[in-house]
Amino acid sequence: MAGRVRWPPYPLPTFLPPSALPPPSYCQTLLRRRALLEHSVEGRGLTCMQQEEGERDRGDSRRCRGGQETAVGLTGPGPDSGPVVNAAVIQFADQKQEFNKRPTKISRRSLSRSISQSSTDSYSSAASYTDSSDDETSPRDKQQKNSKGSSDFCVKNIKQAEFGRREIEIAEQEMPALMALRKRAQGEKPLAGAKIVGCTHITAQTAVLMETLGALGAQCRWAACNIYSTLNEVAAALAESGFPVFAWKGESEDDFWWCIDRCVNVEGWQPNMILDDGGDLTHWIYKKYPNMFKKIKGIVEESVTGVHRLYQLSKAGKLCVPAMNVNDSVTKQKFDNLYCCRESILDGLKRTTDMMFGGKQVVVCGYGEVGKGCCAALKAMGSIVYVTEIDPICALQACMDGFRLVKLNEVIRQVDIVITCTGNKNVVTREHLDRMKNSCIVCNMGHSNTEIDVASLRTPELTWERVRSQVDHVIWPDGKRIVLLAEGRLLNLSCSTVPTFVLSITATTQALALIELYNAPEGRYKQDVYLLPKKMDEYVASLHLPTFDAHLTELTDEQAKYLGLNKNGPFKPNYYRCWLGAACSSLGGGGGGDTAAYICACVRISSKLSV
Numbered sequence: 280m281a282g283r284v285r286w287p288p289y290p291l292p293t294f295l296p297p298s299a300l301p302p303p304s305y306c307q308t309l310l311r312r313r314a315l316l317e318h319s320v321e322g323r324g325l326t327c328m329q330q331e332e333g334e335r336d337r338g339d340s341r342r343c344r345g346g347q348e349t350a351v352g353l354t355g356p357g358p359d360s361g362p363v364v365n366a367a368v369i370q371f372a373d374q375k376q377e378f379n380k381r382p383t384k385i386s387r388r389s390l391s392r393s394i395s396q397s398s399t400d401s402y403s404s405a406a407s408y409t410d411s412s413d414d415e416t417s418p419r420d421k422q423q424k425n426s427k428g429s430s431d432f433c434v435k436n437i438k439q440a441e442f443g444r445r446e447i448e449i450a451e452q453e454m455p456a457l458m459a460l461r462k463r464a465q466g467e468k469p470l471a472g473a474k475i476v477g478c479t480h481i482t483a484q485t486a487v488l489m490e491t492l493g494a495l496g497a498q499c500r501w502a503a504c505n506i507y508s509t510l511n512e513v514a515a516a517l518a519e520s521g522f523p524v525f526a527w528k529g530e531s532e533d534d535f536w537w538c539i540d541r542c543v544n545v546e547g548w549q550p551n552m553i554l555d556d557g558g559d560l561t562h563w564i565y566k567k568y569p570n571m572f573k574k575i576k577g578i579v580e581e582s583v584t585g586v587h588r589l590y591q592l593s594k595a596g597k598l599c600v601p602a603m604n605v606n607d608s609v610t611k612q613k614f615d616n617l618y619c620c621r622e623s624i625l626d627g628l629k630r631t632t633d634m635m636f637g638g639k640q641v642v643v644c645g646y647g648e649v650g651k652g653c654c655a656a657l658k659a660m661g662s663i664v665y666v667t668e669i670d671p672i673c674a675l676q677a678c679m680d681g682f683r684l685v686k687l688n689e690v691i692r693q694v695d696i697v698i699t700c701t702g703n704k705n706v707v708t709r710e711h712l713d714r715m716k717n718s719c720i721v722c723n724m725g726h727s728n729t730e731i732d733v734a735s736l737r738t739p740e741l742t743w744e745r746v747r748s749q750v751d752h753v754i755w756p757d758g759k760r761i762v763l764l765a766e767g768r769l770l771n772l773s774c775s776t777v778p779t780f781v782l783s784i785t786a787t788t789q790a791l792a793l794i795e796l797y798n799a800p801e802g803r804y805k806q807d808v809y810l811l812p813k814k815m816d817e818y819v820a821s822l823h824l825p826t827f828d829a830h831l832t833e834l835t836d837e838q839a840k841y842l843g844l845n846k847n848g849p850f851k852p853n854y855y856r857c858w859l860g861a862a863c864s865s866l867g868g869g870g871g872g873d874t875a876a877y878i879c880a881c882v883r884i885s886s887k888l889s890v
Contacts, residue, residue, distance in 0.1 A: 317858060425437055425521070434526065446512065454484065455783065470797060477542075482510050498551070500548070501524050502541070502542045507529065507749060525538035565597075577804070608810060629747060638663070640693055640697040642694045644698065693716065694715075694719065696721075698770075718762060722763065728767045740755075741753055741754065791818070
């Protein structure tokens with residue numbers, strides 16, 4: 280190899296002046312790097328490049344000599360009008376420099392373990408400070424007390440309360456409506472005497488809701504509605520503040536029902552209000568404590584699954600208390616279900632799989648509000664998105680939004696990601712799972728874990744391999760594997776977090792529903808399922824507008840008379856739904872709502888138009 284390297288390594292275009300060349304110091308640095316790459320790293324240091332026989336250095340350059348430093352300099356212009364440089368590099372005098380030593384096998388293994396452990400800890404801390412805790416003792420076996428001496432709680436580690444308090448304080452900044460409600464109503468104590476038992480995701484946002492309910496006069500006892508979504512440090516902060524909380528991340532099924540029972544079965548404490556997410560708490564009280572259930576004054580439910588259960592009880596004549604369907608309120612459907620899932624679906628998938636979405640083929644089962652949010656996010660990232668639907672209205676919306684409507688069987692062999700968000704059961708069956716391509720990612724964005732038939736995968740011929748927290752490989756005998764996230768449970772709250780501002784809207788809606796049911800005069804609500812009054816929906820929205828410095832236009836008296844409306848609202852009838860397709864969640868379409876009520880509303884609208 281020649282000892283001189285031409286700079287630049289290509290002919291200089293005639294239209295470029297000499298000043299277009301990089302400065303000499305930059306050229307020299309590049310040449311040194313190039314020369315270093317052409318040398319081998321030996322245990323005794325860097326050796327000089329071998330020179331061709333008879334070739335000599337020019338200019339100020341000097342040959343490499345043992346233990347001496349060799350200068351690297353620029354020479355004058357060569358015959359091709361390009362400066363040349365000696366390619367020899369420095370040989371270090373002390374050949375025992377530390378950075379020239381080869382790492383031993385032990386040190387490489389140690390480095391590998393260090394990197395692996397660091398990666399694991401980094402991932403774990405994304406969802407909770409306590410995911411990587413070495414303490415494997417079940418919280419049920421611990422004896423813990425808060426600073427006030429109370430032991431009426433069961434959390435992972437009460438000592439992490441300080442971390443949880445910081446998270447709650449951050450969440451408060453993004454929940455303006457709930458904080459405004461707390462400030463305006465805490466003097467009146469509209470929930471004084473209310474004993475609320477709750478079963479929701481225990482996150483920083485839920486903590487703000489619980490503390491708001493407490494400020495409004497309520498007594499609360501709480502359990503988690505999902506075994507993976509609890510933030511342990513937040514649960515500790517609530518327990519430290521005096522709230523009886525029974526939840527921790529990674530509960531078993533037995534732990535899950537034990538926690539619910541500990542909330543309900545307390546001597547001398549009779550709940551009179553239920554705040555549920557999924558219907559598990561309502562179902563538990565209804566089945567195990569029927570006398571207690573009859574004394575409940577009202578139920579507030581916020582999920583498709585829970586609402587479906589309430590409508591079933593109502594249809595069978597077994598619902599003996601009034602219930603508020605918060606899931607189908609406009610503020611819940613249009614904001615939480617849509618905007619929350621639009622952002623959190625990407626967060627959940629990225630944290631668990633680190634995959635790139637561009638060009639990936641994705642099938643989203645259900646085009647209700649959750650499905651709409653997921654599809655919009657994935658389409659924006661460059662994914663090819665297919666949709667499955669049972670409701671022709673939601674299906675038509677999917678087509679108009681540019682998505683191809685298919686049956687799951689038609690695309691199951693080719694898609695890279697399968698996402699369920701229908702509120703139904705067995706949407707993805709074992710037959711579908713058997714036909715999926717290698718490394719297909721399967722996850723659920725619905726509340727319940729019934730949408731994917733995970734139970735069918737727990738058979739002897741299939742191997743489960745834990746990759747990281749909430750990520751499992753399910754391996755077939757032929758070597759094919761799928762990536763199952765959160766064991767088919769709710770992806771965003773199990774594997775990541777959700778936008779606090781959107782949850783402020785839902786939490787405020789829940790608080791107002793509790794206030795409405797608790798303070799309603801006798802006879803206003805019968806033993807049935809009701810939608811939140813539209814006036815309350817609009818009030819929740821108005822509380823969030825100041826965050827954006829938004830200013831509403833007011834109707835004139837003439838305009839209000841022309842429309843037949845009150846100037847202060849409500850501006851929509853009670854049967855108004857935010858999307859035409861918000862009708863079929865109880866049938867598995869993912870839209871959210873009661874089909875019969877929706878059809879009746881359509882009939883009323885059409886009759887008005889015909890007049």
